[in-house]
Amino acid sequence: DAEITQSPRHKITETGRQVTLACHQTWNHNNMFWYRQDLGHGLRLIHYSYGVQDTNKGEVSDGYSVSRSNTEDLPLTLESAASSQTSVYFCASSGSPSGTNTGELFFGEGSRLTVL
Amino acid sequence: QQPVQSPQAVILREGEDAVINCSSSKALYSVHWYRQKHGEAPVFLMILLKGGEQKGHEKISASFNEKKQQSSLYLTASQLSYSGTYFCGTEHGDYKLSFGAGTTVTVRA
Numbered sequence: 001d002a003e004i005t006q007s008p009r010h011k012i013t014e015t016g017r018q019v020t021l022a023c024h025q026t027w028n029h030n031n032m033f034w035y036r037q038d039l040g041h042g043l044r045l046i047h048y049s050y051g052v053q054d055t056n057k058g059e060v061s062d063g064y065s066v067s068r069s070n071t072e073d074l075p076l077t078l079e080s081a082a083s084s085q086t087s088v089y090f091c092a093s094s095g096s097p098s099g100t101n102t103g104e105l106f107f108g109e110g111s112r113l114t115v116l
Numbered sequence: 117q118q119p120v121q122s123p124q125a126v127i128l129r130e131g132e133d134a135v136i137n138c139s140s141s142k143a144l145y146s147v148h149w150y151r152q153k154h155g156e157a158p159v160f161l162m163i164l165l166k167g168g169e170q171k172g173h174e175k176i177s178a179s180f181n182e183k184k185q186q187s188s189l190y191l192t193a194s195q196l197s198y199s200g201t202y203f204c205g206t207e208h209g210d211y212k213l214s215f216g217a218g219t220t221v222t223v224r225a
Binding site for chain 2: 040044045
C-alpha cells in the first residue's frame with residue numbers, strides 16, 4: 001500500500017545544530033508540504049513543493065529550508081536549531097498519479113523535535 | 117492567513133449534537149475538515165468545493181457558504197469515537213491548506 005513516512009519520529013538536539021527531518025511518500029504525489037504543530041496554533045505551513053525542483057515558502061519558513069530532487073522525498077532542514085523550533089512536524093502530500101488533484105492531504109505520523 | 121475556528125473546545129454526552137465553525141478573511145476555493153486523535157496524524161474527513169455543496173459521512177456532515185467565506189461541521193448523535201481535535205483547512209485554488217487552531221471535542225458516555 002502507498003504511504004508517507006517520516007524519520008526520525010523523535011529527536012533531541014542542541015541549539016545551533018543542523019537537523020534534517022526526512023519525508024518519503026510512495027503515492028507518487030506531486031504536492032508535498034511541511035507543517036509544524038504547536039498548542040494553540042494548529043498546523044502552520046513551513047514549506048511546500050508542487051514538483052521536482054520546485055519549493056516555496058509557507059507562513060513560518062524562517063530558519064527552515066527544503067529541497068525536492070525527486071518526486072518521493074522532501075527533506076526539511078533546520079540550519080541552526082533554536083528552542084523556538086521545538087515542535088511536532090508533519091509532512092503531507094496530495095495529488096494523484098492520474099494527474100487529477102482531489103486536494104486531500106495524506107499526513108505522515110509526525111516527527112517530535114526537541115531543541116535544548 | 118489562518119482561518120478562525122470556533123468554539124475552541126466542546127464537551128458532549130453521547131448522542132448530543134455539536135457544530136464547529138470555520139471562517140476565512142479570503143475568498144475560498146475549497147474547505148477541508150480533518151480530525152486528529154491524541155498522538156496521531158490528522159485524518160481527512162471531507163472536502164467541500166465552492167458552490168455550496170454539503171457533504172457528509174455517516175453522522176458527520178458539513179456545509180460551505182462561499183459568499184460568507186464560512187464552513188460549518190455538524191456532529192450529529194455523537195459517539196465516543198468522535199472525540200478528538202477537528203481542524204478546518206482553507207484552500208484558495210493553489211492546493212495548499214491553511215489550518216485553523218482546532219476545536220477539541222470530548223464525548224463522554
